Amino acid sequence: MPFALLLELLNYVGSAAFATAGALTASRKQMDPVGFILIAALTAFGGGSLRDVLLGRPVAWLGSPGPALMVAVVAIAVFFFAHRFERRTVPLLWADAVGMALFAVLGAEAAIGEGASPWAAILLGTITATFGGALRDVVCGEVPLILRKEIYATAAALGAALFVALHMAGVPRDAAVVAGMSAAFALRAAALWRGWSLPAYKARPGRDY
Amino acid sequence: MPFALLLELLNYVGSAAFATAGALTASRKQMDPVGFILIAALTAFGGGSLRDVLLGRPVAWLGSPGPALMVAVVAIAVFFFAHRFERRTVPLLWADAVGMALFAVLGAEAAIGEGASPWAAILLGTITATFGGALRDVVCGEVPLILRKEIYATAAALGAALFVALHMAGVPRDAAVVAGMSAAFALRAAALWRGWSLPAYKARPGRDY
Amino acid sequence: MPFALLLELLNYVGSAAFATAGALTASRKQMDPVGFILIAALTAFGGGSLRDVLLGRPVAWLGSPGPALMVAVVAIAVFFFAHRFERRTVPLLWADAVGMALFAVLGAEAAIGEGASPWAAILLGTITATFGGALRDVVCGEVPLILRKEIYATAAALGAALFVALHMAGVPRDAAVVAGMSAAFALRAAALWRGWSLPAYKARPGRDY
Numbered sequence A, B, C: 001m002p003f004a005l006l007l008e009l010l011n012y013v014g015s016a017a018f019a020t021a022g023a024l025t026a027s028r029k030q031m032d033p034v035g036f037i038l039i040a041a042l043t044a045f046g047g048g049s050l051r052d053v054l055l056g057r058p059v060a061w062l063g064s065p066g067p068a069l070m071v072a073v074v075a076i077a078v079f080f081f082a083h084r085f086e087r088r089t090v091p092l093l094w095a096d097a098v099g100m101a102l103f104a105v106l107g108a109e110a111a112i113g114e115g116a117s118p119w120a121a122i123l124l125g126t127i128t129a130t131f132g133g134a135l136r137d138v139v140c141g142e143v144p145l146i147l148r149k150e151i152y153a154t155a156a157a158l159g160a161a162l163f164v165a166l167h168m169a170g171v172p173r174d175a176a177v178v179a180g181m182s183a184a185f186a187l188r189a190a191a192l193w194r195g196w197s198l199p200a201y202k203a204r205p206g207r208d209y
Helices: A002-027 A032-054 A065-113 A119-138 A154-167 A173-194 B001-027 B035-056 B065-113 B118-139 B153-166 B174-195 C003-026 C033-054 C065-113 C118-139 C153-168 C173-194
Strands: none
Touching: A002 A065, A002 A119, A032 A119, A032 B035, A032 C003, A032 C033, A065 A119, A065 A173, A065 C118, A119 A154, A119 A173, A119 B035, A119 B065, A119 B118, A119 C118, A154 A173, A154 B153, A173 B001, A173 C118, B001 B035, B001 B065, B001 B118, B001 C153, B035 B065, B035 B118, B035 C065, B065 B118, B065 B174, B118 B153, B118 C033, B118 C065, B118 C118, B153 B174, B153 C033, B174 C173, C003 C033, C003 C065, C003 C118, C033 C065, C033 C118, C033 C173, C065 C118, C065 C153, C065 C173, C118 C153
16 A cells, blocks of 8 residues: 555654654753653654543554664664764754654544544644654753744644645545645745744733733 | 533633633743644643543543634634733633632542542642643743742642542532632632732752752 | 562652652742642652553552552651751662662553553653653753763663563563662662763764754
8 A cells, every 4th residue: 555655654754853853952961872762752752642642542652663663773873973963954854844744644634533623633733743842842951842933833733724624625535644744844844945934922022911 | 501501611711711821921932823822722721631641531622623712712812912911911810710720620520530539639630720831831931830939739729629528528519519619719819819828848048959 | 469569568668759859849949838749749650640641541549549648748748847858868869769660660561561562661661760750850940850960761771671671581570570670770779879870972062953
């Protein structure tokens, strides 16, 4: 089944990118190898685990050895070769965007499959794509992802919303997945390429409420 | 069934207050609209989600579109009108107290319904009422709610404990709910009105242990 | 059944040590008594709750009144007598090491019992032993446990890995538990005694990636 295989492949690409981003954060914090593995796992599995837990089902990474082993290998590789990554964060950002787009759409689909309402499905897809990175930043004491000015959660929300809308309009599943992923990836790519950001709320100075 | 309807209404009032508090935190952090929605949802759904997850059941907000839609509407409204809220935090604090009192009692009741022990039920009620705000503060990099000197978690614990005690004494459910909510609300109101706080632990200067 | 009784006893020793460590953190933050109880419960129950939630089963502390009551008693005792603990953190560290070693092995065993793969079981055992302390630090705004230079998560990972390896080699359960716990405790003890730490990643100065 080629499409399912493609999604499986993209899942590994995205998970590896998330694990690499987690391990690079661990390198900035000068952790030991076990710390690299824990933070890589937190980043790669955090969003999907929260999705499964909120849906009341056991988490996906427990059953099969592949993903947990891959995360450990990635973390150890980054521990020894992080210096080489310094000039290569751009490919990492694109691989991360693939993971974000995929996880947003598959998160929304999982929620619909468990009977969630459309609004809740969009919210859950966005959470699946962003919570791993948010957890990583909180545990490592960095400025959380969601506070940064670039478009990230917005791209995930767009992809999840488009998938849900097409699904409700009766579009076949594979086409809806491709459309949702493409929209999320395109918006994120535009943000990376052009430095786009959404208009943010401007606080007036000197007020505290 | 008028009492159930009243609780449903209070649930919306409290959730809207929690969502507003979350969106106002997002405004202080100058987030974009999607950030407003995510932080509002985290604050409004965080405590109840943790309650449901700890009890091993799917979370309540997934099934019905009402709450998730309301949170999104509140967050967007705050994005455009947050300036108007500056002088109106006092009504917000009172609506928040309604939500806290309700969630503490209903959290304890849900725990008892799943066979929890009385102590665990009081703890779970307190968590339900306070965890959303704690998550919001941690993700936004603010001083967590629980570190502030005012009475908040204590009022939730009092309401949950009174409800559990009355329930075990055989008091009818509706009366126990009203008594627990009233106690939690009254203590929180006194704290807001009089600036009450519990005696806190005083560290001796110059020690680090 | 003496071995089960011994594990139950060690479980209380370890939980009490975790609760004490949580309450001492609350004392550093000068919280009120309810804050002491909440942070003590977070530290003592956080790791095991995450384990149960990830495995898709209700959390262990809900059903029986013993652990929740013990945590509350410990927290209140620390509130009144924390000054006496100042010179007694060394016994606390050893009791904490007992809890860490036990929770790492029992967490890995619970994961295997639910059909997790070996790698996932090691990861879950490590999480069970360390997540309560990480949550405590994040909620209290301290430098998270995992960022500190001493061996802690590594000892938990070693114990979980040894238990999983022995279990897969067909070693009887009680012997595998004793071996895993002993390895985790011994490594942690060596780290406490000798100030050992793993080689950490050295960032080159002046780079930001």
